[in-house]
Amino acid sequence: MRFREKVYVFFTALAVLIIVGLLFYIIFDIVKNGIRVISWEFISQPPREGMTKGGIFPALYGTLLRTLLMLIFVVPVGVFTAVYLNEYGSGKNFSKWIRLAINNLASIPSIVFGLFGLGFFVLFLRLGAGLLSSALTVGLLTLPLVVVSTEEALKAVPNSYREAGFALGATKWQVIRMIVLPQALPGILTGAILSVGRGMGEVAPILFTGVAYYLPYLPSSVFDQFMDLGYHIYIMTTQSFNVELTKPIQYGSTLVLLILTFSLNIIAILIRSKMRRGRLG
Amino acid sequence: MVNPRHIFDDELKNLRADLLRMGTLAREAVDKSIKALINRDTNLAEEVITGDDVIDKMDLDIEMKCMELIARQQPMARDLRTIGTILKTITDLERIADHAVDIAKIAKILADQPPLKPYIDIPRMCELSLSMLDDALRSFVNEDVELAKKMCERDDLVDALYNQVFRELLTYMMEDPKAVVRALYLIFVARFLERVADHTTNVGERVIYMVTGVLKELNV
Amino acid sequence: MVNPRHIFDDELKNLRADLLRMGTLAREAVDKSIKALINRDTNLAEEVITGDDVIDKMDLDIEMKCMELIARQQPMARDLRTIGTILKTITDLERIADHAVDIAKIAKILADQPPLKPYIDIPRMCELSLSMLDDALRSFVNEDVELAKKMCERDDLVDALYNQVFRELLTYMMEDPKAVVRALYLIFVARFLERVADHTTNVGERVIYMVTGVLKELNV
Amino acid sequence: MEAKERIAYIVVSLLASVAIVSVILIFVFIAKESLPVFFNPEIKKEANLRIFFLTRDWQPIGLEPKYSFLPLIVGTLKVTLVAIVVALPLSLGSAIFTAEFAPRRLREIIKPIIELFSAIPSVVLGFFALMVIASWVQDIFHTSSRLNAVTAGFALAFAVIPITYTICEDALNTVPRELKEASIALGATKWQTTIKVVLPSASGGIFAGIMLGLARAMGETMIVLMVSGNAAQITWSFLDSVRTIPATIAAEMGEVAFGSAHYVTLFFLGLLLFSITFIINYIASILLERTQKRLRGER
């Protein structure tokens, strides 16, 4: 009896070991092969010689820019959607619809966003295939992330704080502004960071909304096409005329993308755990 | 649904039973002391005197139980009044028993002296007082306010009898110096019986308080 | 840090003050009644008799306050014993005051009769009883068990004095039929004073119980 | 003060409606672009429901384009199945270990690490699968093609694991400690407690985790695009190359003429994908809510 249980537990532990092992193996493999490639030149130079040499600067630039644009759109929308859901809308039909919409957004496959971006932003609104269309498309995709983590943060603000505020004669907006939002700030921050991390690595939604295979110049307006790190990796690995030749560049680019997204996620995790500890103390 | 306080109720019931037992003992003590007096029965008198220890112990016991019940069960309202009533009533009962002892002691003294006159009024006083005590205890058991009130009214009869006995014995004393000691003791006996009735009235007042929450002196 | 029960303590303090006031009144009543007797002062006697109402009212008042305090503050341990002590002590004090009334009534009766003999032992008894009462009250205030115990011991002196007075007056009665009434009344007075001392002893026992938690009869 | 309140309310409500508007627009636009399948006679000739579901070939480029969904559906199902079979035992096992058996310290390390998996962009997973996993699969199964359903499913599993793990672990964790203690105090062993009390209590959440993993696997684009081989064929073997619905859209949308039958067909595929994942997610969310409510002691 006892022994059998130990065996069961061993298997569950083994599962953990396998997952964690694989994760580390991925990181290990990418770092091992990528680290040699990374240099200042690699970061700061454009690709050369039909993208078999040189760096990834335009792709990095494009990625960061579209992510920044996305952030400008997604944070206010996401945060205030959460504020509405949690502070104004409880019990209202409208917020049921919003919630349904958010859940829905979260479940839509990224390629469908790509289709929508193409159909709506690019063609219907005539924003063209460019940074803005891509940023908005990815923004919609990460919107649930921001809403959910903000809402979680708002929910974690004990209701008693709000009641106390009202009972002291504060108005709703005063309560939100002076008590709820400051208290939820770390959570909101986490949401924003996570959305950046997520948005940065997404490729499918931008496939048809503005990413370019190669551009000799940097985008100069939000309507311009751009290069993108993730897309770059995809192209190099599958469409490049000489996959073997560009392998180091592929690894290098992947490592850069991984570093970016990982560091963001780790920051988010740190904030969150600090927040949790703070709440307990 | 079972009464969630039934254990407390049980304890309260025990306490009431204890009180009743104590009341009965006190009553018997008075009864016996007067019998001892009339029949010049020193053994009976002695019995009353030694029996008082039991009553004293019951007094202490019940009081301690009351205090424990207060400490442990936080009685309120009527429960509390009941305990208060018990607390006060046992004092009265204890005093009644003490008076029985006092009478018994006198009975012992008078046993070897010639009778002054046939006892008429004293047995009547005794009977009356004891019937009051019976009613007091019954009213306690049945929480019968009316009975308690009626009982208290009879205290006046006892008082009247006492005055009568007092005056009569006074005459004896003035007429015959030899009668002085005996008459004096009998006056004391009458006086004690009168006190028994007074204490009994107190018990009645307590019963009324327990049931109605109003405490009023009835025997002013 | 403030005592979180200070309101309850205040109420308890008030209650103790009330008790003390009642004790003082009872003491004065006894003192005055004996003075009235000695000085044949019917006014003073009347004062004692009417004054008793105040004491009776205090008795009721304090009792109600105790019950309320029990109902509202759930006293435990010493607090509870204190309230229990107060509850029982007021009964004794009330009885003491009643005895003062009894004495005062006798004082009124004897006021227009020639004195039997100079009062010597009765004032001494009174003094002794009252000094006991003083000590009892003081021991209550100071929670002084030793004082209470010593005080209780003096009850024997009172008892001895009572016996002496009793025998002396008995002689008077047998010698002179005209003295019978007066002597009888004086015997009653002595008896009442003896009772005062007894009740005082009860108070002492209560104080000991309040402080130590042990209740023992000291004046068996 | 009143005005401020009103303005705040209006602004917040407007921003909050973005989500609703977006979902409606997404549905409307995807639907609008795929509607010609039903209504445009020109397009209906080339692409219609009968062709989608009753023919066997997907050959959109060529003189006679063939638009059968069946190979795509089969491909999608194959990779999804592989992904779930790989991911489920691993993620559920890990969830049980972390929630029930790991010492607290260890748990606080394991959980974020596994969750970090979800931070890996799918291109990166695809890249890794291409570089490493494909070789493993080839070595193990001696396949002709490195890129096949097993490779893709395996890579997809990496995407599924963090989702399923997180939801399962959360579900296990929301089982109140008191319940576990009650069971142990009744003389149950830890494993009995896990199987008889914790798992049943959390079953809704676990099921939801599986469903959401499933949805993720079906909708995932980049990984399959990179490692599935993208051959639209109907076979029984999992070691053949496959083409999935999302990968098809991703690969072909870039090169179609707007408004063409191909274009419309791709949008219709999008609509299909959208609907399937929507339904799965809906069921999962209902399950999740129900379990949470139950565990919170509501009826």
Place this chain on the structure above:
Amino acid sequence: MNNIKISVKNLNIYYGNFLALKDITLDIPEKSITAIIGPSGCGKSTFLRALNRMNELLPNVRTEGKVLLDGQNIYEPNIDLVTLRRKVGMVFQRPNPFPKSIFENVAFGLRIQGIKDKEQIEEIVELSLRRAALWDEVKNKLHKSALELSGGQQQRLCIARVLAVQPEVILMDEPASALDPIATLRIEDLMRELKEEYTIVIVTHNMQQAARVSDFTAFFLTDENRAGMLIEYGNTSEIFTMPRDPRTEGYITGRYG
């Protein structure tokens, strides 16, 4: 008996279609402590929250009848809720200081009124903390987080926070149920001090607490439709030593039902 501060007249409260409080009529005297007791679900909290219209934060609540505060019906449409709630402050079951400094907690009510004057704020904060019998314990750490205080201190801080907005009435919904016995007694003590200046209404599950602390007690019970009704209202000592209604008697002696 003091003047009437709050006069509740024929109050009915519905949650949706459910009648939670039925025809409550009751006068609350000024500068005294009134306790509301009764079994769970009898509408005590609902009643309390009706006195400063906090019920309106919940959806679906409907209130009928009048609540007169100093003779003025607070349910009239032109009543300013913000002013009302400043006048009728509220302290909750669990101590709920904001996760700010001790000082900022007390200053909050002032800041939302738009008071900027630093000195004035400091003055009021000190005064409120003194009144809440907390000043001595916190004066050296006013700018430390309020969450570092003990439960009892937090609850007193919440009281100070209410005092800072100078209320006339303080409502307390089971203010000590989350505290240990000693902290509870201290809060009760504080209440008794506060009643010199404020009208206090408390809801409590703890009968003994109502008995200890209040001047007046109202006993609520539900009828067969689960609607809360007022069964008996009167002097606390009378309610606990000789209640008039047998249902009150049953409840306080633990024999209800």
Place this chain on the structure above:
Amino acid sequence: MNNIKISVKNLNIYYGNFLALKDITLDIPEKSITAIIGPSGCGKSTFLRALNRMNELLPNVRTEGKVLLDGQNIYEPNIDLVTLRRKVGMVFQRPNPFPKSIFENVAFGLRIQGIKDKEQIEEIVELSLRRAALWDEVKNKLHKSALELSGGQQQRLCIARVLAVQPEVILMDEPASALDPIATLRIEDLMRELKEEYTIVIVTHNMQQAARVSDFTAFFLTDENRAGMLIEYGNTSEIFTMPRDPRTEGYITGRYG
């Protein structure tokens, strides 16, 4: 005085380096109710959980000393925890029925023992529910979810659940603190009935409860290092009417500290 059921000898319990219980020695008599009282954090729960080794579920707990159950030290290495915990059952602060049917809740302990016989299980379930004074209220809905019961019923169900595994000792950690006064009294009543057959140890914040229900009371307090110590242990009536230690007196009269 009954036989000694549990004898605790020089018990020390550490959380990491923190000594939470210091040198506790105490004998718990059979078939009686022993209450543990004391201020928050004095180690009452820790003590209780030491009696069936539930503390070991927490990390970093170290236990020194002996706990003899019927003379057998439960901290000896060869003790079977499963058997021990069946003998020494536990009821928790908040009612915590499993989210299963009423029947399955009570049957749980039997099923994990591998009992399959349906009739036997049914019999024990009914018996346990009867003992827990719940049978009449639930006999017609045994297969309904236990979560649909009221708080007090749930707590009695938890007691029935423990009874089903035929314990000898029942530990209860504040078993009524989540209940309303009436449900509380009913649980207390049940305890008194159960003590005819079981040895019961309860922890309670509520002094009145300890006074009402227990036969023996142990009073714990923390020393200057916050280690819990046993201050006084004895007959409940003595503890509450004439405690020997002034600290006990201070605590029970509300003047502690």
